[in-house]
Amino acid sequence: xxxxxxxxxxxxxxxKDPEIPTxxxxxxxxxxxxxxxxxxxTVEILPTFVGCPALDIIRRDVRKRLLRVEGVAxxxxxxxxxxxxTSERITxxxxxxxxxxxxAPPRPAGDNPMDIVPPCPYCGAEGGEIQNLFGPTACRSIxxxxxxxxPFEGMKPV
Amino acid sequence: MESAAEAAKISGYxxxxxxxxxxxxxDELVMGHRDSEWLGLAPDIxxxxxxxxxxxxxxxxxxxxxxxxxxxxxxDSDRLAFDRGADRRRNAVVLERPNGDWAYTIARHFFYDVxxxxxxxxxSTSGYVPLAHGVTKIRREEHYHLLHMRLWFTRxxxxxxxxxxxxxxxxxxxxxxxxGLFSLGDAESRLLEFGIIPIGAAELKRRWEDQVxxxxxxxxxxxxxxxxxxxxxxxxxxxxxxxxxxxxxxxEVFRLDPAAKW
Numbered sequence: 228x229x230x231x232x233x234x235x236x237x238x239x240x241x242x243k244d245p246e247i248p249t250x251x252x253x254x255x256x257x258x259x260x261x262x263x264x265x266x267x268x269t270v271e272i273l274p275t276f277v278g279c280p281a282l283d284i285i286r287r288d289v290r291k292r293l294l295r296v297e298g299v300a301x302x303x304x305x306x307x308x309x310x311x312x313t314s315e316r317i318t319x320x321x322x323x324x325x326x327x328x329x330x331a332p333p334r335p336a337g338d339n340p341m342d343i344v345p346p347c348p349y350c351g352a353e354g355g356e357i358q359n360l361f362g363p364t365a366c367r368s369i370x371x372x373x374x375x376x377x378p379f380e381g382m383k384p385v
Numbered sequence: 386m387e388s389a390a391e392a393a394k395i396s397g398y399x400x401x402x403x404x405x406x407x408x409x410x411x412d413e414l415v416m417g418h419r420d421s422e423w424l425g426l427a428p429d430i431x432x433x434x435x436x437x438x439x440x441x442x443x444x445x446x447x448x449x450x451x452x453x454x455x456x457x458x459x460x461d462s463d464r465l466a467f468d469r470g471a472d473r474r475r476n477a478v479v480l481e482r483p484n485g486d487w488a489y490t491i492a493r494h495f496f497y498d499v500x501x502x503x504x505x506x507x508x509s510t511s512g513y514v515p516l517a518h519g520v521t522k523i524r525r526e527e528h529y530h531l532l533h534m535r536l537w538f539t540r541x542x543x544x545x546x547x548x549x550x551x552x553x554x555x556x557x558x559x560x561x562x563x564x565g566l567f568s569l570g571d572a573e574s575r576l577l578e579f580g581i582i583p584i585g586a587a588e589l590k591r592r593w594e595d596q597v598x599x600x601x602x603x604x605x606x607x608x609x610x611x612x613x614x615x616x617x618x619x620x621x622x623x624x625x626x627x628x629x630x631x632x633x634x635x636x637e638v639f640r641l642d643p644a645a646k647w
Contacts, residue, residue, distance in 0.1 A: 276442065276445065276526055277442070277445045277446055277448075277449050277519070277522055277523055277526065278441050278442050278443075278444060278445010278446060278448065278449075278526075279445065280441065280445075308449075308518045308519050308521070308522045309518040309521075311518075311521050311522040311525065312522070313525070340528070340532055341532065358431070359431045359434055359435060360435065360529050360532060360533050361431075361434050361435040361437075361438035361439065361529070361533070362434065362438065363434070364438075365438055365441055365442055365445075365526070369434075383529065385525040385526060385528075
């Protein structure tokens with residue numbers, strides 16, 4: 228009964244982040260494991276942030292979508308913290324989709340902890356500044372592009 | 386120790402672990418609640434956003450610890466957060482104090498964040514695996530709180546004028562109670578013996594001083610000496626009327642209808 232795994236992964240590709248509707252949970256690197264036992268599916272999901280308030284919505288959306296896959300009668304969603312979700316888990320496709328939504332994908336954490344300013348998602352300019360380490364959601368910061376002369380959001384490297 | 390079920394098999398293990406989890410959860414919940422009180426009142430919009438986000442992180446972390454407690458047989462996280470008397474709370478007393486001015490808020494948060502990083506680092510090698518996993522994740526988030534507060538602390542401290550004056554006063558006020566952070570309460574020896582935490586109160590404090598002192602130099606604030614152990618110990622359920630008032634306010638909606646589903 229494990230031959231519907233492709234269909235399940237495809238279905239998960241359609242479940243988007245409730246707060247960034249262009250990117251799927253798969254491209255965010257949040258899906259840790261998918262287990263199929265007969266008609267029962269267990270999905271282990273890595274929260275991007277422990278206190279993310281969207282987790283209940285994510286659980287609901289994942290259940291709803293997977294229950295529509297043929298041969299699935301029961302879906303359990305588990306949030307797990309091992310391995311920890313890190314921003315390096317975001318796929319190439321995910322990075323593109325974040326940028327297209329106006330959120331700069333995270334740059335790899337370097338030696339200087341304040342050196343986290345990503346290129347501007349609008350014009351690509353480097354050398355912006357941190358406006359606020361904290362943003363509209365736990366996983367985002369607010370930066371400023373000196374070329375566009377406007378603020379932009381970016382995912383925190385964690 | 387891989388799970389709650391295993392923890393229940395060794396006499397005294399579960400009790401010691403429960404004490405520590407309440408300390409972690411209550412520190413984060415009380416701090417998060419105090420952070421949320423700045424919403425709409427912070428000195429600028431950036432800090433409104435920052436404190437809302439930090440509050441959300443802290444409360445989220447407390448839920449993580451409450452869920453581990455629930456696995457160990459305690460009631461659910463909503464009841465643990467809202468339906469527990471002050472004498473059953475294990476947060477450090479300094480965290481329940483009202484926010485005071487911006488200087489007090491920043492200095493307290495900075496001192497707490499340094500302590501929390503040290504505690505989380507120690508717990509990332511905890512023998513209780515579910516705790517070690519969670520704190521590994523939580524530590525990566527808390528990193529940003531610490532960066533933020535350290536910058537404010539050193540800038541305000543070294544700014545001169547009223548900022549420096551207020552910062553020095555805040556440090557003086559905090560110093561009588563800040564030592565309460567390091568207490569592990571009555572469970573300390575068992576926590577060490579079971580390998581739930583690898584270091585005790587004295588080492589937590591030593592590491593904290595090592596990290597905080599350079600920030601005092603940068604902030605040009607004279608080092609007030611090693612903090613003393615305060616008279617009342619929140620880790621033993623000893624608290625002030627400030628906690629009562631905080632709980633009254635925090636649990637007001639819950640008490641209207643404890644059975645309500647949100």
